[in-house]
Amino acid sequence: MFANQYGIRTFIAFTHDFLAVAVSWWLAYLCRFNFEIPALSVIFLLQTMPWIVLIQGSFFLWLGLYRGLWRYASLPDLKRIVVAVVAGSVAVTLILWLCGMLVNVPGAVILLAPLLLLLIMGGSRLMYRAWKERRLYSLENYEAKLVLILGAGSTAVNLVKALTGSREWHVVGMLDDDPRKIGTHLQGVRVHGTINELPQWVLKLNVGHVIIAIPSVSRRIHRQALEMCSEIGVKAMTVPSYTDLISGKTTVSQIREIQLDDLLGRAPVILDDDGLHGLLTEKVILVTGAGGSIGSELCRQLTAFCPERIVFVELSEFLLYTIQEEFMARFPTMKMSFVIGDIKDHARMTQLFMQYNPAVVFHAAAYKHVPLMEQENACQAILNNVLGTYVLAQVAIDFAVEKFVLISTDKAVNPVSVMGASKRLAEMVCQALQQSISKNVDSDQSRHTCFVMVRFGNVLGSTGSVIPKFREQIAKGGPITITHPEMTRYFMSIPEAAQLVLQAGLMGGTQGGGEIFVLDMGDPVKIVDLANDLIHLSGLGEGDIRIVFTGLRLGEKIHEELLAASESTLPTPHQKLRIAQACEIDDLWLSELTTWLDEVTVLSDQEVRNQLIKWVPEYTNKAME
Template sequence: MFASKFGIRTFIAFVHDFTAVIAAWWFAYLFCFNFKIPSFYLAPLLEILPWVVPIQAGTFLWFGLYRGLWRYASLPDLKRIFLSVILGTLIVSLVLLVLGFLDGVPRSVIFLAPMLLLLLMGGTRLMYRAWKERRLYSLENYEGKLVLILGTGSTAVSLVKDLARSRDWHVVGMLDDDPRKLGTRLHGIRVLGVIDDLPHWVQKLNVGHVIIAMPSASRRIHRHALEMCSNIGIRAMTVPSYVDLISGKTTISQIRDIELDDLLGRAPVVLDNEGLHGLLTGKTILITGAGGSIGSELCRQIVAFKPGRLVLLELNEFALYSIQEEFQSNFPEINMSFVIGNIKDRARLVQLFEQFHPAVVFHAAAYKHVPLMENDNAWQALSNNVMGTYILARTAIDFDVEKFVLISTDKAVNPISIMGASKRLAEMVCQALQQYVSSAKKNDQNGKTYKTCFVMVRFGNVLGSAGSVIPKFREQIARGGPITVTHPKMTRYFMSIPEAAQLVLQAGLMGGDKGGGEIFVLDMGDPVRIVDLAGDLIRLSGLGEEDIRIVYSGLRPGEKLHEELLAANESTLPTHHAKLRIAQASQIDEQWLTELITWFDQHPVLSDAEVRCELPTWVPEYSYKEMDA
C-alpha cells in the first residue's frame, strides 16, 4: 500500500499524528500535575488512550489531512487540523462519558490536550516547510538563476510566491516606483529601490535576469525597462499578458521573453460575451482567408463561443492544410470543414452555401501587400478584392446570411495605393448592397425578403501578420543586418492580432444597430514610428544598434509616410464600446454598384496604367503619386 513515494510520506505523516495524540495527552497530564503524575491518575490514562487515539485518528482521515504535502502547508491545512482536533475532542469526551471514564480525567486535561495537539501537529508542519524551503532555496545551496522583479503589484507578489517553489529561479529583490513600498518586504523579498536603480542593483547583486511583472503598465515603462536591460547586457523577461492570465490560458509563473505586443501597452479588450454567444453559438460560421493571420485568429477566437460548425475557406492549399493540422488537434470537439475555394468562383460559393448554410460570414480574404499589388498586379488586386467581395456578398444575400463582416484597412482612407483603393471599393460595394437589401423592403420576383446586415471594420497594421514588416525585420536581424526602413519619419498604427480579431467580432455583433452598412473604425492608439519598432526588435534580440545597423531605403510604390483612419469628409460617432467608433462615410446607391459591375464585365483585364487612370472615377479620393527614382 505504501510502496510508492507518496504512500510512504502519507504513512509517515499518519504515524507522526498518531504519536502526537499520545504525546499531547501525556504532556497534558504532566503539565496538570507539575510533571509528577499520581499513580491513581496514571492507570486511567493508560485505559483511555486506546479510545482517544483511534477516535482522533479517524477525524484526521475524515478531514483529509493526508492529501497534501507538508512542504506546502498553509492556512487551509491549519484550519483542517483545528477542525479535526476540535471534533475529535468532542467525540472523545462523549465516548469517555458514556463509558464512565470521564470522572477519572482532570477537567484541565480535556482543555489542555487539544491545545497541545494543535501545537504539535501544526507546528511541526510549518517547521518542516520552513526548513525545506530554506534548504532548497537558500543562496548557499542554490544553483538557479538570480533574478530581479520589476513591480510590486498583485502580479509581482504572486510571481514571487510561485518562483519560491522553483529550482530554476531565485528572486533577490524587487524594484518599484511607489515610494510607500520602498524598503518593505513582500513574502520575504525586499523592495530595494525604484526602477531606474536597475543598473545599480544588477551590478551589486550579480543578477543575470530581470522579470517585468507589470502586465498593465504602459508601453513607455516597458520600453524604458527593456532599454535599460539592453544597455547593461542582461536578459529581460515578462509574465503572460493580462488577457491570458484572466482567461486561464497561462499562469503567472510561465514567464517568457518580451514580445513586441508587450511594448504596445494596450488595454485588454472587453467583449460582450453574452451578445457574442447569441451571434455565434450553435451557428454555422464561414471565414474566408481562414489560413491568413487575421482569418486564422478569428477562427481561434470564435471556437471559444462553441459554433455549430466552422467553415474555413482558403485558396492557398498549404495555408489551409496548416490551419487544419492546428485546429483538428486543438479543438477536436468543434465541427469544422476545411474547404478550398476562390471567392470569385460563384459556382463554388453556391455549392458551399447550399451545403453549409452559414449564418455569419467573416470576409478576411484579400490581396493585401501594397508594393506587390502596385506593379504588374493592379487588376488582380481589383478583381480579387472588389469583385470577389461582390460575388461573395451577393451569394450571402441570396442564402439569407444574417451578418456579413468585411475586414477593411486604414489604407482605404484617401488611398494612394491600388490595394488601398481596392479595399475602399470593397467597402463601397458592401454599402451599396446594404442599400439594395434595405431600400423599400425590396423583394425579388419570388417575393423573398432579403435580411443580410453588412458590417465593415477598418483598422491598421497587426504585429507579426503575414507580409508585415515584423517578419522581415526578424529575418534581417538573423542575417546580421542591416535593417531596412523606408523613411525615418514613417509611422503606422499597430495592434496585436488577437486584439484585432476580438474587436472584429465585437464590431460584427454591434453592426446593424443603426440599420446596417456601418464602417467601424478601431481605436488604434497612437501611431508608432517604424524606426522605433526596428530598434525595439534589435533590443529584444539581445543586441544593440551598434550590432545591427538601420538604413533607409526610401518609400516604396503606394506607400504613405502616415496612414489615416478617416477621410477628410468623414467623421465618427461613438459607440458603447470604448475601442469602436462608426465612420460617417458618404452613402453609396444601387445605381453606382450597377455601373461598377458593368465596368468590370466590360474589362476582362486592364494594365496597371489603365487601372490608375480609371480608379478616380470610382474612388474620387484616390490619387496616384509617382515614386522618385
C-alpha cells in the first residue's frame, strides 16, 4: 500500500533515508569509540535504533522531503533536509532525556549523528542528480546539436540555464569581445575567445549551430556572424529581440533563425499608447486594402486598441476571405465586418459609410507594382490610385470622418513612374481637400475631416516586393536577377511601418491637417547586399547562387528619395516621424483635375504619361528620354 500511495521512487527514497539514519548513528558511535564500540553501547544502540529511525523519519514525512525528484535536487531541497534532520535530532535527544536514557549516549554522538546524516542524505541526492544528468546526456542527448553562443552577458547566461538538460541543444562554449570574460566559466560553460575567432572555435569544437545571444546587437554583428557561419557551413540563429523579451511575449529559450529584420538593425518603435487609445478605442475604424500586406498588418495592430468595430474593405475576394479566416480565429470576440468594395464606386462607399459611420479611415488600397503600372495598366493606376482616393475622401468628408490617413510611398517623390506619379497625385488631392475644408469650415462645426499622408519606402516581405522573388530564385538554385548593381532602396518591417502609420495618424492635424509625414527609413540598403543576405540566410555561400544584372526597367530609379527638392521637413515629438513641408495646391487645380478624371475612360500608356506632366510638376517621363 505504501508503494502504491507514494510510488516506487518515493518508497526507495524513504527507505534510503531510514537506512541513512541508522548508518549515521552507527558511524557516530564508531567515530566516538575509535571503531571499538563497547558491548553495552552496542546493545543500547540496537535497542533504541528503531525508535530513533521512526522519530527522525516522521519529521522527513512531515516536512515534505519526498515531494520532489532527486534528479532535480536543489538548494531548497537541501534546506528542507537540514530542517528535518535538526528537528528530528532535537526530538530524539528530548525523548531520550525524558526517558532517562540520555546519560547512556555520549555527547559526541549527539553532535556527530546529525552531521553524518546530513552528509549522507544531501550527498547522495546531489550525486544521483549529477549521475542522472551525465547519463541523460550520454544516452538520450547523444544526438543533441552542439552549439556555440555568441555573447556572454545576462541573456547568454539565461540561455545556457534554459538549455541545461535540453535534448535538442548542448552548449559547448561562448564567445565574447569583453577581454575580462575570456577564459572564465559561466554556468559551467567556458568563454573561449572573441566573436572574430568564431570560425576557428567552430572547427575546434565541431559545432553545427551558432546562437547570437545579444538581443540589442547591431546589424553589423548579425551580418558578420551570418557571413562567417555561411563560409564554414554552420547554421546561425538568434534569440528573440530585447523588446519581446522585456515585454514578456517570448522567452530567451525560444531560439529562432536570423531574419532580414535582424539585419536591418532598426530600433523598436515607441508608440503613444494613451493617445492612440483616445483616437481608436471604442471607435469604428475602416481600412481599405485590408487584405494587403500593410492593410492587414494595420488591422492586426488596431486590435490592441479595442476599437468598437473594424471594417475590412477589399476588392479581392480571395484576400478578403484569407484575412477573414485569420481574424475570426484570432479575435473571435471582436466586432468585425468584411466587405467587398471598389473605392472608385461612390455608391458602394456611401453605403458602407452610412451603415458603419467610421470615425477613422486608413486608406491602404492602391496599385503599387511599378513595372505593371508602367506598361499596359497606366490608366488603371490613375483611376484606382487617384480617382479612388478622391471618391473615398469625398465620402469621408460627407460623413465627417475624424481622420483620413493615406498610405503613400517614397516613389511619389520626384516620380519617374506612373505609379509614383499617381501616388503623388493622391497626396495632392488630399492636400487640396484639406485646404478647401480649412477655408470653408464653419467655426461652429465641431467635427470635420483631418487628412494625413504617410510616406515611406519598401517593407520587407510585402506583396510584390523583391524578397519573395529572391527566395523563389534561391530555391530554384539561382540566378538572382537584379536590374542594377548600384540600386538601393529604403526598407523597414511591415509591423514597424504599420505602427508608424498609426502614430502619424494620431499626430496629424496638429498643423491644421494635410500634413505629409515622412518616416525615418534609416540608411538605404543596396539590393545586391540584400540578395547576399538572403543567400546566407538560406545556408548558402555567395559562390553557390549567381547574381545577374538585367538592366533598369521602365519607371525604375537607381536610388529612391523621401523628399522632393522643393520640400523640407519639420521635426515632430516622435523621433521616427518628420513632416514634409510641401507646396500648397492652387484652388482651381482640384476642380480641373476632377473634371479630367471624370472624362477619363480609356487612355493609352503614353497619353497618361503626357497628362501626368501637366498634373505633377515633379514628374519626369523617363519613357520619352
